[in-house]
Amino acid sequence: MDQIRIRGGKPLNGTINIGGAKNAALPLMAASLMTAETLNLSNLPHLVDISTMVHLLAELGVEISMDGNAPNGGHIGRALNLRAENIPGHTAPYDLVRRMRASILVLGPLVSRFGEARVSLPGGCAIGTRPVDLHLNGLRELGAEIELAEGYIQATAPNGLQGGKIIFPSVSVGATENLLMAACLAKGETTLLNAAREPEVADLAHCLVAMGADISGIGSDTLTIQGVDSLHGADYQVIPDRIETGTYAVAAAITGGDIILKGCGIAQNTAMIDVLRRSGVTVDEVEDGMRVHRTTGALKGVDILTEPYPGFPTDMQAQLMALMATAEGASMITESIFENRFMHVPELCRMGADINVHGASAIVRGVGHLSGAPLMATDLRASVSLVLAGLAAEGETLVSRVYHLDRGYERLEEKLSACGADIERIESK
Numbered sequence: 001m002d003q004i005r006i007r008g009g010k011p012l013n014g015t016i017n018i019g020g021a022k023n024a025a026l027p028l029m030a031a032s033l034m035t036a037e038t039l040n041l042s043n044l045p046h047l048v049d050i051s052t053m054v055h056l057l058a059e060l061g062v063e064i065s066m067d068g069n070a071p072n073g074g075h076i077g078r079a080l081n082l083r084a085e086n087i088p089g090h091t092a093p094y095d096l097v098r099r100m101r102a103s104i105l106v107l108g109p110l111v112s113r114f115g116e117a118r119v120s121l122p123g124g125c126a127i128g129t130r131p132v133d134l135h136l137n138g139l140r141e142l143g144a145e146i147e148l149a150e151g152y153i154q155a156t157a158p159n160g161l162q163g164g165k166i167i168f169p170s171v172s173v174g175a176t177e178n179l180l181m182a183a184c185l186a187k188g189e190t191t192l193l194n195a196a197r198e199p200e201v202a203d204l205a206h207c208l209v210a211m212g213a214d215i216s217g218i219g220s221d222t223l224t225i226q227g228v229d230s231l232h233g234a235d236y237q238v239i240p241d242r243i244e245t246g247t248y249a250v251a252a253a254i255t256g257g258d259i260i261l262k263g264c265g266i267a268q269n270t271a272m273i274d275v276l277r278r279s280g281v282t283v284d285e286v287e288d289g290m291r292v293h294r295t296t297g298a299l300k301g302v303d304i305l306t307e308p309y310p311g312f313p314t315d316m317q318a319q320l321m322a323l324m325a326t327a328e329g330a331s332m333i334t335e336s337i338f339e340n341r342f343m344h345v346p347e348l349c350r351m352g353a354d355i356n357v358h359g360a361s362a363i364v365r366g367v368g369h370l371s372g373a374p375l376m377a378t379d380l381r382a383s384v385s386l387v388l389a390g391l392a393a394e395g396e397t398l399v400s401r402v403y404h405l406d407r408g409y410e411r412l413e414e415k416l417s418a419c420g421a422d423i424e425r426i427e428s429k
Ligand code: EPZ
Pocket: 022, 023, 024, 026, 101, 102, 128, 129, 130, 131, 132, 133, 134, 135, 136, 170, 171, 172, 173, 174, 175, 200, 314, 315, 337, 338, 339, 380, 381, 408
């Protein structure tokens, strides 16, 4: 398994282009199942998770062609043309679903368009049990019959789905996306209450509207969908990745550097930017992006509570913990979304961080400096927090199991070394 070696202590300076959002691209790709016509997606990131979704959709019968090479040999996001004209099978197999939980997003489209779906239960993952009860209860509200057998969800709606009123007891990004897609072809009106407001949900809604869906309330916690008979193809560009944006903003802050992030917006990152500014990092809006720099003074510890959007994103919790570990003073970080998302803590402590976990909260007391060490990545965002800590640490850091990183960060070493980081991938023999 590959490793990443970092020799820390160098301030990062330069420009980083932000890619398309993984967590928008995945539901958008699943939406291709909603029509027999071609959905052309652009600005997709080159990530393992995207390839896994390509594999799953191809397994279902979706014709997929891809291109990702800019005419001048530069680098642009991958373009995918997806056409779900002939979908003989409606099964998402365990072998693929276990690799990526987002595979569950084919459930809503398959049931609503074909009246049946057989999708493996995704199972838990490192950060929690991650049930799918909200997805299934929502589909039942729309008239689907749901059975669980042999580790699979068997959903059927022989007469099609009927519109209904779904009140989510808790905010769920994936359940909102699954039910939003399912409702587009249901008969009548569907209302989703307490819907997730993440920008990736809005991106999916905008794409569905471009495909002929009738959706109102986009961006709010109440989505109203008037079912239509069918959807058509569309061309759609994926929004920038706000978590990649935040991750590289922390890279600038934790190394005392100065980085321009291109192709991203401030608007979708307000909670994260507010935390950075309160800790003493300067974030300025620039043309087509933002400039993040800290050239003087120590950082201050800031308390953080992860919440559904527009609150502070759970996907940035591990990265901010690495930053707070180097700040002056203490920070209390509370993880309210997932029940086991502190696995980066023991690894950061091996670098000299002073962090104590009490239930859903971690008390971080900043230390003067971190020391490089051999570390083990456990999940996507925990892995990148170890890389960030390594960039700031004295000495050498060696991160193993970097396949976690490859699921969500495109050309990470390239983007960081272009800003002066001493970072390289050691490929396993
Ligand atoms: C999406 O996961 C993201 N993944 C996650 O990003 C992100 O952390 C999460 O939303 C929260 O923002 C993608 O978009 C592909 P949820 P999702 O349903 O949809 C519980 C990353 O690092 N829940 O909003 O699976 C669940 O256990 C990944 O890019 C139920 O109880 O998250 C969790 O505690 C990690 N029942 C909470 O809700 C359900 O049926 C929020 O989960 C569904 C969820």
